Amino acid sequence: MSYPVFFNQVRKITVHDPLAQLLGANSDGNIEYSYTDAVKLAGHSCPTVAGAYLMTLKALESLYKGQTPQRGGVKVKFRDGLDEGVAGVIANIVSLLTGCAAEGGFKGLGGNYVRRDLLMFNAPLNDQVLFQRMDTGATVSVSYHPEIVPLEPSVMGLLRKILAGQAQAGEKEEFANGWQDRVRRILEQIDNPELVVCS
Structure with missing residues (x-):
């Protein structure tokens, strides 16, 4: 199984889960999550998945300021409804990383x-x-602004051809590479305060 190299270059999130420790899932209760884990949960890599990961990472860094975040110790509220836009996709990843559940x-x-x-x-x-x-x-409140890292216009043209069943194999590969290139560029902006705004 092969993933783009940049997946594992993204800053990881380490949390302490006392329930995992109590039940013997690991000896010290510390769990490390990577962007690849978020991709595995979602089943794909896209700007939304990247944003969910980054919003959670930045929120936990802000709340715990150098301490190990407590998995299961955070409550999370969404402005949107579960079925609105991409709120459900984001919530799944937030739940993975923080332990919060509905x-x-x-x-x-x-x-x-x-x-x-x-x-x-x-x-x-x-x-x-x-x-x-x-x-x-x-x-801490967070908002995500992926529009500051735009997608190359040609990539959307390729997507339209794929969805219409008119794309060649090489065009499908070109689309996939272009799509993940934007995700990479988003994740490289991990510390840009204009990408994930915390207040």
Whole structure:
């Protein structure tokens, strides 16, 4: 199985999951996630998947400021409804990285390690997503602006040919390379405050 090289060049996210430690999933409860993990969950790599990963990374860095984030210790609210736009895709990746879940999530053990009802939609927010630490109440709001890294116009032309069943094999490969080139350029802007705006 081969992925583009840049997938593993993206800054990784390490979290501490006390439930994983308690249940023996690993000895210290620390879990490292990469952009490749987000791609595996989504089944594809695109600007939305990249944005979900980056928004979560930047939110956790802001909330924990040099400390290891606590998986299961963050509540997340979305401005959009679950079925609006790409909110559901983003929420799946946020859930992977933070442990938060909607009503179908883990119910906990003796009132501890509860993961359900930590992921909400249709919240009255100005920004896209709000992350909140459950121990301190600290919050950070984030919005993602992939438009600052535009797609080459020729790539959309190739996509139209593919969807119309008119593309040759070489054109399909050219499209895939062009599509992932934009994702790469987005991820290279990881620390650009205009890409993921935190407030």
